[in-house]
Amino acid sequence: MMKLYNFHASSTSYRTRIVLNLKGLEYEYISIRLDRGEHLGFSYGEINPMRGVPTLEVDGVRLYQSPAIIEYLEELYPDPPLLPQDALGRAQVRALASIVGSDMHPVNNLRIRNFVRDTYKQDADGVAAWIGLWNQAGFSAIETMLRADKYRKGFCYSDAPTIADAYLVAHAFSAVRFKTDMSPYTEINAVIANCNALKPFADAHPSKQPDAGG
Amino acid sequence: MMKLYNFHASSTSYRTRIVLNLKGLEYEYISIRLDRGEHLGFSYGEINPMRGVPTLEVDGVRLYQSPAIIEYLEELYPDPPLLPQDALGRAQVRALASIVGSDMHPVNNLRIRNFVRDTYKQDADGVAAWIGLWNQAGFSAIETMLRADKYRKGFCYSDAPTIADAYLVAHAFSAVRFKTDMSPYTEINAVIANCNALKPFADAHPSKQPDAGG
Numbered sequence: 001m002m003k004l005y006n007f008h009a010s011s012t013s014y015r016t017r018i019v020l021n022l023k024g025l026e027y028e029y030i031s032i033r034l035d036r037g038e039h040l041g042f043s044y045g046e047i048n049p050m051r052g053v054p055t056l057e058v059d060g061v062r063l064y065q066s067p068a069i070i071e072y073l074e075e076l077y078p079d080p081p082l083l084p085q086d087a088l089g090r091a092q093v094r095a096l097a098s099i100v101g102s103d104m105h106p107v108n109n110l111r112i113r114n115f116v117r118d119t120y121k122q123d124a125d126g127v128a129a130w131i132g133l134w135n136q137a138g139f140s141a142i143e144t145m146l147r148a149d150k151y152r153k154g155f156c157y158s159d160a161p162t163i164a165d166a167y168l169v170a171h172a173f174s175a176v177r178f179k180t181d182m183s184p185y186t187e188i189n190a191v192i193a194n195c196n197a198l199k200p201f202a203d204a205h206p207s208k209q210p211d212a213g214g
Numbered sequence: 215m216m217k218l219y220n221f222h223a224s225s226t227s228y229r230t231r232i233v234l235n236l237k238g239l240e241y242e243y244i245s246i247r248l249d250r251g252e253h254l255g256f257s258y259g260e261i262n263p264m265r266g267v268p269t270l271e272v273d274g275v276r277l278y279q280s281p282a283i284i285e286y287l288e289e290l291y292p293d294p295p296l297l298p299q300d301a302l303g304r305a306q307v308r309a310l311a312s313i314v315g316s317d318m319h320p321v322n323n324l325r326i327r328n329f330v331r332d333t334y335k336q337d338a339d340g341v342a343a344w345i346g347l348w349n350q351a352g353f354s355a356i357e358t359m360l361r362a363d364k365y366r367k368g369f370c371y372s373d374a375p376t377i378a379d380a381y382l383v384a385h386a387f388s389a390v391r392f393k394t395d396m397s398p399y400t401e402i403n404a405v406i407a408n409c410n411a412l413k414p415f416a417d418a419h420p421s422k423q424p425d426a427g428g
Contacts, residue, residue, distance in 0.1 A: 049362075050313055050355035061302060064359075067281070067316065068308035075301050087289050088275060094282035099264055102281065106320040115347070120334040133329070141264035145278075148263075 002027040003057040005047060007034045008209035009177075011105055012066040013054045014170035015163075017209075019070050021200035022161060023077040027056075031211035034110055067101055070163055082163045092149070093157050096142055096164035100171045104138035108174065128179050135180040139188060142168065146187040154194045161195060169195045173206065216241040217271040219261060221248045222423035223391075225319055226280040227268045228384035229377075231423075233284050235414035236375060237291040241270075245425035248324055281315055284377055296377045306363070307371050310356055310378035314385045318352035322388065342393050349385075349394040353402060356382065360401040368408045375409060383409045387420065 004020070004027045006013035020027055032038050032053050039051045048055045048064055056063040056072075063069050074082055083090045106112070108131045116122050116130050146152060156164035172192050176182060182189060195201045206212055218234070218241045220227030234241055246252050246267050253265045262269045262278055270277040270286075277283050288296055297304045320326070322345045330336050330344050360366060370378035386406050390396060396403060409415045420426055 049358040050317060050352070052317070058302075063302075063305045064309040065312035065316065067312045068305045071308055072301055072305040075304070087286055088272075088277075090289070091277045091282045091286040094285055095278040098279035098281045102279065102316055102320050103264060103266070106316050107326060111351075112321060115344075116334075120330075120336075122334075130329075137325075138264070144263040 003030055004028070004054055005030045005032050005044075005057070006054040007032050008206040008212045009174075010034060010053050011109075011170040011174045012052070014173065014204055014206060015166045016054045016056070016066045016069055017204035018166040018169065018201055019073050019082060019163065021204050022080065022082060022166070023073055025073070025077060029210055031209075033211060067097070070166070074163070080160070082161065082166070084157060084162065089157060092145075093162045093164045096145060096156050097167040099138050099142055100164075100167040103141075104134055104171055105174075107134045108178070131175075131178045132180045135175045135178075139175070139180075139182070139185050143185045143187055146191065155191055161198065161201075165191060165195050165201075168192065169201055170204075217244050218242070218268050219244045219246050219258075219271070220268040221246050222420040222426045223388075224248060224267050225384040225388045226266070226323075228387065228418055228420060229380045230268045230270070230280045230283055231418035232380040232383065232415055233287050233296060233377065235418050236294065236296060236380070237287055239287070239291060243424055245423075247425060281311070284380070288377070294374070296375065296380070298371060298376065303371060306359075307376045307378045310359060310370050311381040313352050313356055314378075314381040317355075318348055318385055319388075321348045322392070345389075345392045346394045349389045349392075353389070353394075353396070353399050357399045357402055360405065368405065370405055375412070375415075379405060379409050379415075382406065383415055384418075 002025065004016065006016065032044055034053065038044060039053060045051055047062060050064060052065065054066055054069065056069045063072055083093055113127055117127050122130065146156065151158060153159035155161055156168060168188065169192055172182065172188065216239065218230065220230065246258055248267065252258060253267060259265055261276060264278060266279065268280055268283065270283045277286055297307055327341055331341050336344065360370065365372060367373035369375055370382060382402065383406055386396065386402065
């Protein structure tokens with residue numbers, strides 16, 4: 001069975017769990033408690049050189065970086081497809097995913113938040129302002145793209161979940177946690193509601209994971 | 215002919231130019247002068263909702279986000295391949311690319327540097343320290359991964375360029391520009407030297423672009 005080194009509240013972990021669940025894949029959940037700095041210890045550095053989560057272990061081979069892991073899962077387990085069949089559609093879905101995965105999440109993740117707090121002496125409101133600024137830029141762009149796509153039916157692309165929905169749902173959870181105002185993004189909110197009504201998304205939610213709370 | 219909205223010194227533009235050149239694709243170069251804030255104007259916002267570069271325009275359709283654009287080019291123009299033939303190899307190459315594309319570049323790009331300078335009142339040394347910290351984490355992880363791969367022969371993966379080399383070469387250029395010490399990364403430096411000896415890489419260099427200097 002595959003092993004997923006991950007953490008309940010990590011949005012890169014969450015997006016990967018959504019994809020695993022959508023594909024109907026079972027995996028062993030191995031908790032790396034970011035809140036206790038377990039990713040910074042020697043033993044996790046031996047598992048993942050970047051010390052990031054998630055790491056997916058498949059037959060003893062470790063795969064890093066959720067964008068690479070998600071593409072791997074899509075290639076190995078193409079049913080149900082989480083990318084469109086046509087190249088332009090795939091480019092659209094990957095662009096939406098990349099706005100989250102490159103422009104939004106990386107500037108808001110734990111190491112960056114901690115640095116902004118500790119080195120630039122930002123209190124909780126200051127950190128939330130930093131987070132909110134980059135979230136607003138990204139969500140606004142995604143909302144614009146969703147509104148411009150006249151063929152959409154309830155999800156980021158067409159009428160079924162793609163990897164873009166996995167990225168978006170997971171990041172929106174983090175955004176709300178850090179008090180980003182989601183009210184302007186009516187299309188995004190509709191997509192998120194449709195996704196969260198599906199069991200693969202609901203089961204991947206941070207609150208449902210074995211290391212939640214505690 | 216495809217149009218590439220881009221900027222000579224942008225590393226996401228540079229990585230995309232490398233891929234276009236490796237594929238032997240011609241394109242119209244449309245300069246978006248980030249140094250003059252052209253990406254923030256109304257007209258570029260109509261072209262790209264995220265206001266990022268590059269945008270690739272293909273038969274009037276605009277593609278966003280370099281990771282999505284690069285995957286599109288790989289799918290449409292598979293010769294020469296810039297991803298390995300096997301899924302685990304592709305996961306390795308995409309992981310290396312994602313360390314650059316998710317963990318390194320986004321926290322160091324123009325909008326973030328400007329915010330750190332203007333809002334957190336960091337001088338040039340302070341901004342360079344911010345940049346250097348995240349570059350060091352990423353380059354160290356990549357160096358470890360390159361050293362662990364016993365099948366490599368001169369490039370990030372095996373014996374020919376992949377998308378990982380495009381990401382790495384472009385980001386290293388930016389890192390040197392912002393005074394990141396590259397001396398610890400002997401494997402990375404060897405890869406970069408091999409790449410830059412190839413015409414598709416050399417022709418993509420920022421100094422060779424129509425909007426260089428000025």
